Amino acid sequence: MFVINCPYCGEREQSEFKAGGEAHIVRPKQPTELSDDEWAEYLFMRKNIKGIQFERWIHTHGCRKWFNVVRDTSNDKIKAVYKMGEEPPTV
Amino acid sequence: MKKNLRVKTSNFIDETYKISFKFNGKTYYGYKGDTLASALLANDIHLVGRSFKYHRPRGIMTAGSEEPNAIVQLHNDTSRTEPNVRATEIEIYEGLEASSQNCWPSVNFDIGGINNLLSPILPAGFYYKTFMWPASFWEKYEYFIRKSAGLGKSPTKPDPDIYEHKYIHCDVLIIGAGISGIMAAKISAKNGFKTLLIDEKPYLGGSTIYQNTENFKINNQTSSSWLNKEINEIKKIKNLEIKIRTSVAAFHGYNFLLARESLTDHLPLEQRDNKTRHRLLKIRAKKVITATGSLERPLIFDNNDRPGILLSSAIEKYSNLYGVACGEENILFTNNDTAYEAAISLFQKGINVKAIIDNREEVDSKLIKETEKNNIQIYRGYTVVNTSGYKRINGISIMQLSKDGQKVIGPKKSISCDCLGISGGWTPAVHLFTQSGGKLKFRDEDQVFIPDKYPSDQISLGSCNGDFTLDEIFLSIPKKLKDFLNIKKTDYENLEIYSSFNKSKRNIWLLPSDKIIGKTKPFVDYQNDATAKDIKLALREGFRSIEHVKRYTTTGMGTDQGKLGNMHALGIISETADSKMGELGTTTFRPPYTPLTFGTIVGRNVGEYFDVFRKTPIHDWHVKNKAEFENVGQWKRAWYYRKDGENMHDAVQRESKAARDSAGILDASTLGKIDIQGTDASEFLNRVYTNAWSKLAIGKCRYGLMLNEDGMVYDDGVTTRLGENHYIMTTTTGGAASVLGKLEDYLQTEWPELDVYLTSVTDHYATVSVCGPNSKKIVSQVIPELDFSDESFPHMSFKNAKIDKIKCRVMRISFTGEHSYEINIQANYGKSVWEKCMKVGKEFNITPYGTETMHLLRAEKGFIIVGQDTDATMTPIDLQMDWIVSKKKYDFIGKRSLYRSDTIRDDRKQLVGLLTENPDEVLEEGSQIVADIKKSPVEMLGHVTSSYYSPNLKKSIALGVVRGGKNMMGQKLIIPMENKQINVTVADPVFLDKENKRLNA
């Protein structure tokens, strides 16, 4: 169980958070303009990386805020934490 | 023939404090400070159990938590009984009752012992190969296997003990209070780190503390007296907390550890009441120092498992710490200097050591010289090839080893003995290190795995790091501590160390024998009865991966996780398969290091706290009025109210009829309620619901359907516009939290530009729903000042009102199809409003109804229940709810998915009504629906989702999903049951009042 540094609350146990999948997948602004394939790309396609992964987490049992986490999935080390809307850091 | 094998007084045993205990029904005596194992040995009892597969007699093998054989059941048939307890760990107390576990019917006469004679036909994988086929026979085999294998009995009575969990945060956690751990604790705490030192044993100091010879000295004092002073010193340091009888179960990532602190297990039963038995410590440490020591290895030779064969270090510990001789005629068998340490200790206590068999040919050390001075015969370059004695060893045969160690040569010599100590060198206890994700490396010179790469801020010190001798420890620890704690000095530089231990070792994983391997029983895993032969067989049969060999032979799969024999298993594999040890890898040691009780794991979360439930403000009334409850999410909801003599069916029929005939009342407080405010609230609702919301007038209500982005129905409910920028949304009872989470997700991540605020107010309001043709009469008496005329207060509208000065919101909405009202009031007034409705409704036979009736009534109207009639594969179109999907809106969650090639298929499963040919026949929910029973295989078209007997329509009604069902109206289908077929007709899902006349009745 790891420790996550919530950008709003500080370090908390992982059990206070919930993971929300891959980060930086933007919902298309005009879904109706998209072909089935393009929409499926947004809807279903997610990366499953061994190594550095950008992902969304929410502090469910805390401030209820969503934010982004850069995590190495091979050892669970968290490289960076940043707020929604902020540019992803280079790691 | 009772013998007393207690030898000279030990500092750790209080001989003035005599304790009686029972083992296998017989009473024995021991002293305070004894473990069950030491007390049994003092009574000359070695035989304590039977082995798992062959039921061979087994004795106490070790003196610690690595014990594979001496596994006992405590206090059989009482509420405090516990299986799988290691006799080497339990401290005896007055009244202790223990019994052997792996034997049936008794340890001295064991039916399964016949397996030992059958062992040529019980090879590795035997259980897989035989009992798993034919599969139907397993039930029969299982009974006997379980009965005769004896895995211990789980308690059948409630556990009377208290358990708790505790969080601990510290700067430095030190696991193991041996010499390395004590040194680390002192330096860490003295440098200002908040330090926690824990050890599984009831005393501090590890094995050094009872090592009382002149052969090991620190600054000219014996190592034990030096360490004693250190222990006394650290006990005074303020920021050091010491916990004994505390065993680390798991070492997880991020330095998160679980440890069990045992608080009462050493006390007589009558002193345990109202005390916490175990405390599960959840430790978050900034830095971890592992100083878990090392485990002595056995030696692998024919019949190396007889009672009376122990590790040589165990024999030394029993003599030095407990003052117990394990035998009167002792022989030691070794490949290194450890056995000589034991021999000298025994000799000093006056215990007879007859001989030492040493694998090594040319070896000399101070220890050996001293041993020889004491006239102990040493057989250099010899090995034990066999042992004799059934329930207790009575002799060994030895032969000379060839130069390469692969063969035995020369004549065989027999020596009698009643105890054999074996030493195969030491294995660093790296279990916790590997649990934490650490990677090991193999050190060829002494054939050990030691820590290599640390995954977190931690180090390993002392023999768990491969630093076995005093000189190595004092050489490495000061430097390591300075680097790790970032400090300038320790107290341990420049100490004078004297150690007579010579590190030479002759490592032979499987010792040669004069017999072929097929005729021998060299045990590698004692607990699971896996021999070297089994491992070789697995390799012959093609298993290569160590993890596969482990599962096939069950090596290392017992409750001890093979702490003793895993290295030998690896060694034998590497020799047989001709691969390098370092490249084979090791099997994974998984938590817990030693078994935990369920009580420890659940802590205080037992009984009513096991899974807390939520109750509505009206709950007590439901209880008083004989409601049966149903769990919905975490809520307890009134299911139905049983009247005298009624069964569930009767009650539901009565409730359903009353609600339509006159008046019914439902506690709807559990529905999720989300308060939505902000200038963009209308736009937000437009985006999350399928229908249009911008034109909803203030004071009006609307039903909404929410989809996932994949177009599937996610939740539904009525939302009311309370003001220009203010809405209250209701969700399903079970979906409240996830709906709020989903809405927050969109607001925070996709549409941060929207000015919308969400607040969960589910618990803030109680909701009383009154329905039926007389509902208006009742509610208007409860709130007399409110105008309830249809013109002023039509269906799907809302009004603010007051009941006895208390503000409430009244909605005229309906989930039953009846004229109905929902009163929402501050939660703590809920019960009084409910009672008021009951009182004024009495003349109209107002009938409380539960969720079952609610479901029946809505099914009559064909209203769906999300999660019952839908299952995350249903679009609104599949539900025949096209009317609620806005064609005009540019976008809403899930819109694009509604015309994906898959969602527009005509032959998707669609919701339809089902009517049985026989109107009294009620379908089973979940039944399959087919068209042609003769077709093979039978094609499943769908299944029944909701089914009831409707008292209002006087017939059976059902909803179901059927492939292409929309276009099958009037078609006959079949529900095949176990011994009949039920004929049904596809119908409109709205069974009652298609024109919605009752809403205004």
Ligand SMILES: [Zn+2]
């Ligand atoms: Zn937070």
